Amino acid sequence: MDAVLDLAGLDALIRALVTSGRTVIGPVLRDDAITLAELGSAADLPAGWGVETGPGQYRVHRRADDAVFGHSAGPQSWKRFLHPPRRTLLTSGPAGFQPVREDRVEYAFFGVRPCDLSAIGKLRQIVGGPMPFVVAAQCTEPGGVCFCASMGCGPSAGGGYDLALTERIDGEGHRFLAVAGTAAGAEVLDRLPGRPAHERDVALAEEDVAAAARRMGRAMPGTDLRDLLAANREHPRWEDVAGRCLTCGNCTMVCPTCFCVSTEDTTELDGGAARSQRWASCFEIDFSQLHGGAVRTSGAARYRQWMSHKLGTWHDQFGTSGCVGCGRCIAWCPAGIDITEEAAALAEGAPG
Ligand code: SF4
Ligand code: SF4
Incomplete structure (x- = not known):
């Protein structure tokens, strides 16, 4: 009761x-x-x-x-x-590789x-x-x-x-x-x-x-965000936001749903080694490293990737939006970039 x-x-x-x-x-x-x-x-x-x-x-x-x-x-x-x-996945020593058991x-x-x-x-x-x-x-x-x-x-x-x-x-x-x-x-x-x-x-x-x-401070535009992002791959706003974005990755670190990781191997002078996993960000230059170099070298491409995945292609992958509207990425962006404002700029002039 x-x-x-x-x-x-x-x-x-x-x-x-x-x-x-x-x-x-x-x-x-x-x-x-x-x-x-x-x-x-x-x-x-x-x-x-x-x-x-x-x-x-x-x-x-x-x-x-x-x-x-x-x-x-x-x-x-x-x-x-x-x-x-950060999580250690494997350690190695004289006995070979050992998986790390987590409590x-x-x-x-x-x-x-x-x-x-x-x-x-x-x-x-x-x-x-x-x-x-x-x-x-x-x-x-x-x-x-x-x-x-x-x-x-x-x-x-x-x-x-x-x-x-x-x-x-x-x-x-x-x-x-x-x-x-x-x-x-x-x-x-x-x-x-x-x-x-x-x-x-x-x-x-x-x-x-x-x-x-x-009393909510902000709102996303009421348009279909998945379609909006898909239709605006070449919008001039991506260069505009790249002029303000520092590609620091803060927005991805504070976001409660961003889940990307990178795997690193480290060695010690005593012969020991470890494999660990850490949070990664699609704003890192080497995040899109393929043979021959990074695919997304510009800030515009990286911001577009983040926002398009979060609000658009997340639907195709997981059947839902990747954004819950917590506002952390706005408060903790050192440049004060506001994802609702960026979406509104894309939506301006687009059919509602
Ligand atoms: S407002 Fe959306 S994109 Fe920004 S941190 Fe929260 S969930 Fe992530
Ligand atoms: S927190 Fe702001 S400046 Fe840093 S990568 Fe995200 S949008 Fe760019």
């Missing part, structure tokens, strides 16, 4: 997940950003911290209340736990935004692995660079969670509507201190999430 938890109930939820043997990961304030780290209790959450975002901008600030989910997407995503930035961690992801929940689904389609226990946090605080509503990935959590929380602070107190999405979620919820949710609690949560959709 749906329930309403107070802060003590939220704390009991985190502690119950820890006690069940899971490694609980959630938002914390660290290095002037809301990052993701292991939680031991509700005291670790970034209570009272919000963020301001814009193209090439991200700042944390003190809120007027103690909301724990009063912030939008930070620089990290859940990708780093499902698809680590299996049973994760609980706590406070997953709907955009990121959608990204977890898209990423797991590619990298696989066990599904963590997910406590979603429905979005009532969209950031300036968010556009999940126009990608159909938020601000409400469509599914794929074990529990979904909606935070509310008003004259009646600081509380969380908790809704179970799976039997495992219901089983945890049943053991928490809280009261049954009433129709009014559900209606208020729905209204808060609907208001978040109306």
Whole structure:
């Protein structure tokens, strides 16, 4: 049954997940950003911290209340736990090559935004692995660079969670509507201190999430993006954006769905060697290396490749868009390049 938890109930939820043997990961304030780290209790959450975002901008600030989910997407995503930035695959020594056995961690992801929940689904389609226990946090605080509503990935959590929380602070107190999405979620919820949710609690949560959709900072153009990208391979906008893009690859590193990797072999002076895998970016010059050299040598070709795959050919590969509208690539681009603005420039004059 749906329930309403107070802060003590939220704390009991985190502690119950820890006690069940899971490694609980959630938002914390660290290095002037809301990052993701292991939680031991509700005291670790970034209570009272919000963020301001814009193209090439991200700042944390003190809120007027103690909301724990009063912030939008930070620089990290859940990708780093499902698809680590660096993994050693093999080592070699006198006994020959040995595969590296990785410890299996049973994760609980706590406070997953709907955009990121959608990204977890898209990423797991590619990298696989066990599904963590997910406590979603429905979005009532969209950031300036968010556009999940126009990608159909938020601000409400469509599914794929074990529990979904909606935070509310008003004259009646600081509380969380908790809704179970799976039997495992219901089983945890049943053991928490809280009261049954009433129709009014559900209606208020729905209204808060609907208001978040109306306040969303940005939107993708409403046109078919797959067709738009396919029809504009030679558009002059690619040279225009290349004049601003530094080909640094930040957008691909922060993107919760970008999954490309490179494999490297290293040797040691003592005769040991290792083969490892690391995140790679289609903005790297040697990413498109074939016999005779790189295929995409210009910044225009590399930006076009990234955006065309993300919004266009991802549909052909995986049956869905590769973008969830989290806005990270806009906030963390040092040149402030905005993928929604680039799409709008391509769409200008195109049939809607
Ligand atoms: S392309 Fe940008 S907005 Fe879309 S999912 Fe990746 S980082 Fe988020
Ligand atoms: S679009 Fe921005 S973040 Fe991406 S490679 Fe270019 S400069 Fe870097």
